[in-house]
Amino acid sequence: MRTINFTREHMADARELALLCYGEERSRVPVLPGAAELPDLTYFADNGLGVAAYEDGKMLGFLCCTEPFDHAFGSTDARGVFSPMGANAAVTQDRDKIYAAMYQHAAQKWVKAGAVSHGICLYAHEEAAQQQFFRYGFGLRCIDAIRTMEPIVCNLNEGYEMEELTGETIDTAYPLEVMLNRHFYSSPLFMNRPLASREVFCSTFTADQGRCFLTKYKGKPCAYLMISQSGETCITEIPEYLHITGAYCLPEYRGRGVFQNLLSYAVNLLKKEGYTCLGVDYESLNPAAYAFWQKYFAAYTHGLVRRIDEHILQVL
Incomplete structure (x- = not known):
């Protein structure tokens, strides 16, 4: 497996893989609506902050993010990046190892761009990927959930x-x-x-x-x-x-x-x-919200975040 910079030539493979992963989550959360395609990836290909993983000509995964933005989460002084739903995916086999390699490559670019708050949206039932990001110092922060009307x-x-x-x-x-x-x-x-x-x-x-x-x-x-x-x-x-x-x-x-x-x-x-559908997003660290929403809504994404020591910017 090798990781490379994500470009426009990888977009077709990425769209196909993203839809497969969405279908996987939809099989666990049937209330999720069908999707013929996920967001266009041109923006992510052009900002130069994404990576792709390939082996023998087959895409194993991709990990892209927004351009760095100020005041991550709207209440900090940190500069952050975020990989939203549909801007990352990986095949099922060795998913944790694929994400580990992609993040190691991508995070180097993110920190060099001045981002010390890293957020990534993973599907709620992607246990292997989440465990890998936990090992890399991420924690659960936000949850997206859905119910029928x-x-x-x-x-x-x-x-x-x-x-x-x-x-x-x-x-x-x-x-x-x-x-x-x-x-x-x-x-x-x-x-x-x-x-x-x-x-x-x-x-x-x-x-x-x-x-x-x-x-x-x-x-x-x-x-x-x-x-x-x-x-x-x-x-x-x-x-x-x-x-x-x-x-x-x-x-x-x-x-x-x-x-x-x-x-x-x-x-x-x-x-x-x-x-037909009603959604909600809430912080997992809000005990009142977590206790209520999980009773009546089905989680389909988990937002993970890592805050890096910003002093690293002085030596890189």
Whole structure:
């Protein structure tokens, strides 16, 4: 096996291999929609940061990433790169060894480009590949999950009301957005996410044509659910797929089925509009989110990340 720089001449082999790997994950998560092709790889071939693995003229794998970007994860000072879904793949046999060799080659280029935060999206059931990246110092950070547009059966006490907000009423959800942001400060998350002002929050909702569902208890907002047409992975571009971009329930209302009912309320409305799938991405280091979403959604990707000692940039 040899690893070489990924170029346009490798794109056809890479597309075929990426689709095979997606089909493998889809066999484990049947709710995933079919895909005739994954994202175009021209950008990744042209940025010079990808690698491919070949043996006897056959592609064994490829590993590409974005160009380096500032403020990795939106809350650090690190410069990072990310290999999204469809921008990496490897054959089943010796998959861990193939990824090990590809990352060793690619990481040298990534660090030379100034990136000390390395992220890679792997399919959730690629155990061999994940274990290899764990050996290389990566940890699990993010999860993408999916479910069909089917309601959750659960009971709800009296006094709760649910509604879909509009551009005129979206302001009602902003205090819950603030509480969600504060939740990210807490242990073990320690994430200082940028918080949009009330005006920006409302204007962005209108501009993006988002959907927001709210639960009130005796007139007081206690939970909200934000949904968008776009998500974190390439399959979120399928028209019948919607994606959760914000969700929060006040702690004093948890354990009462409040959020389950709000999710069902939204799903019932969206299903009538022809949507078939609902996705969500969440941090594995968020215990409340992890406990809830894994009950009602099926994970299909794991986002792994490694933070390298940035002082290495002074000697390379």
